[in-house]
Amino acid sequence: MTKKATVSHIHGHEKYERLIAAASRLLPLSAAVAHPCDETSLRGAMEAAEQRLLVPILVGPRQRIVGLAEASGIDISHTEVVDVPHSVAAAERAVELVREGKAELVMKGSLHSDELLGAVTRREGGLRTGRRISHVFIMDVPTHVQTLFITDAAVNIAPDLMAKRDIIQNAIDLYVALGLGVPKVAILSAVETVTPSIPSTIEAAALCKMAERGQITGGVLDGPLAFDNAISLEAARIKGIKSPVAGQAQILVVPDLEAGNMLAKNLTFLSGADAAGIVLGARVPVILTSRADNVRTRMASCAVASLLAHSRRTQEPIRA
Known part of the structure; x- marks a missing residue:
């Protein structure tokens, strides 16, 4: 054993x-x-x-x-x-x-x-620089096939829409620079539907539209997505979500620092993950x-x- x-x-x-x-x-x-x-x-x-x-x-x-x-x-x-x-x-x-x-x-x-x-x-x-400073955790989770990028869990406490635009672009640029290809980016919230009472779902939808209009480049974005249907194809299938990102996300964009910090530490202490950290921008x-x-x-x-x-x-x- x-x-x-x-x-x-x-x-x-x-x-x-x-x-x-x-x-x-x-x-x-x-x-x-x-x-x-x-x-x-x-x-x-x-x-x-x-x-x-x-x-x-x-x-x-x-x-x-x-x-x-x-x-x-x-x-x-x-x-x-x-x-x-x-x-x-x-x-x-x-x-x-x-x-x-x-x-x-x-x-x-x-x-x-x-x-x-x-x-x-x-x-x-x-x-x-002209870009917002942000942090990315590069997570090596033993039970997950992909390297997960989690951002921002260490610098920006409660980023607004334009700050999140830079946070996402920083993470995409890092992923591409490492020669990992075109990343699938999940913008996380508690649910996968746009819900006015949950502001992060509205921001997620806006960020996806910004990507469609070229304000965010180099990645494939979808959101809002809950954590389970962002990383599990089975969870996405059960929920009936059809998306090139759902179930196979490589970059996870959290609503705020508290959510990101808890997510990264949960993966570290409950799943045995390692969390390398780098500040970008x-x-x-x-x-x-x-x-x-x-x-x-x-x-x-x-x-x-x-x-x-x-x-x-x-x-x-x-x-x-």
């Missing part, structure tokens, strides 16, 4: 293995790692370097980082350390390194996400890891960011 369970676990996470293998074949890009001042974040950055996923530039209090490396047995002797006094300064300097052309990725260390994203989204001196990909992430998830987050950055360089999808 033990052997069988182990084989199943490894097979279930082969989606991440493909991403990591694809990124490790490319030239590793420089990544400004903001405030890697606990063992988890420092080790994660250095393990990503060992896998040739990135070249870390450690940004934070030098003495603290060096002392932590020595105490934890982590070799940073060949790694650049940029000395700044605290976490806020680390976030600001990491952004500056991108603006100076010295880094092509940003990676979160042990600082709060708000500190890092505050520096990224600053109007003066940040990394803003900035000038460079931002690797947003969690203290609860395992090594495979951290490596997958770095791999996705690297593949996206390389795709932007070449203006071509990078086959994962």
Whole structure:
């Protein structure tokens, strides 16, 4: 029984293995790692370097980082350390390194996400573009054949219609950049019919119409869809839903952050899923890891960011 369970676990996470293998074949890009001042974040950055996923530039209090490396047995002797006094300064300097052309990725260390994203989204001196900043979880669910993208479950609390337009476009662009093809995008709600008393169903219908009119491109959209008939062909059949998306969605667009966060964590803790995280819409990909992430998830987050950055360089999808 033990052997069988182990084989199943490894097979279930082969989606991440493909991403990591694809990124490790490319030239590793420089990544400004903001405030890697606990063992988890420092080790994660250095393990990503060992896998040739990135070249870390450690940004934070030098003495603290060096002392932590020595105490934890982590070799940073060949790694650049940029000395700044605290976490806020680390976030600001990491952004500056991108603006100076010295880094092509940003990676979160042990600082709060708000500190890092505050520096990224600053109007003066940040990394803003014309696109709304948003987050995507790339979920490797062992019991589900497809990689699931869930957005936005970490940045935009209650996005309006135009914010959701950018959230969807960011996720589609990522999916395409990874060489995964044309994504099927399900705009989730509690029900699959347009219901005036549930505003997210009205927004879902509007977003689908926006896609028809070319305001969202690169994917096939449908909504509103409930979670079951978005990912289960049988559930869609029972409900009588005929759609190219229903039952086989690859991108799940949630109504708000609370719904997305609960969905992602349910998949993680009840289905054994891994949830790699990346922030999109900035000038460079931002690797947003969690203290609860395992090594495979951290490596997958770095791999996705690297593949996206390389795709932007070449203006071509990078086959994962």
